[in-house]
Amino acid sequence: MADRARWLHALAELTDRLSAAAEKGSASCPHCGENRLEYRYVVDPESRIGYVLLWCGACLHGISVSRVKAPEGVPVRSMYAPYPTQGVPPFTRPD
Template sequence: MRVLTASWAAWVSAFELRCKQLPGDPDDTSGACPDCGAEALRLSFSGLERDRVGYASFWCDACLVGIHLSRCLVPEGASMESLHTPVEERSVRVPDYTLLWPDEPPADE
């Protein structure tokens, strides 16, 4: 089993940085992966065009680790797949990557 080294916060920071670069090139993989350091980060949005609200899949193509965010705002101009488009017909194929979950809050003592 592979040990994940990056925190949820590190992944969210990388996601926010990528979002600031949008609309940009949808095939851009720049930005170091918080886990393995490869320049292989990918971002895909699925949602409702009218509302620009949806889901974000953000992962590294090199180590296949990443995060998934739901009910997030899709930046204006960013590519977005419709939730109504069948998965097999979507232009971006999101791999079966290892999801990193939010950090557990400290237990109250």
């Protein structure tokens, strides 16, 4: 659980900065410390509600969070698109 909380904190940091300053990749990975976090919001385009995948491109650890709303200004994929998670690598979730 502590691991998951750290990931959620990193996600908030990442998306807050993104919507504020359009700056990307400024939160560090809770697992390995690299600044290689990536995310993918898969949402309903109208409500911007769906789920998000957050992972580290360096160590391939991450989390998925359901029932989230994508912050304004953050890029999203439609959940109705054919392959909304295309390009997301397989990653390890914390227990």
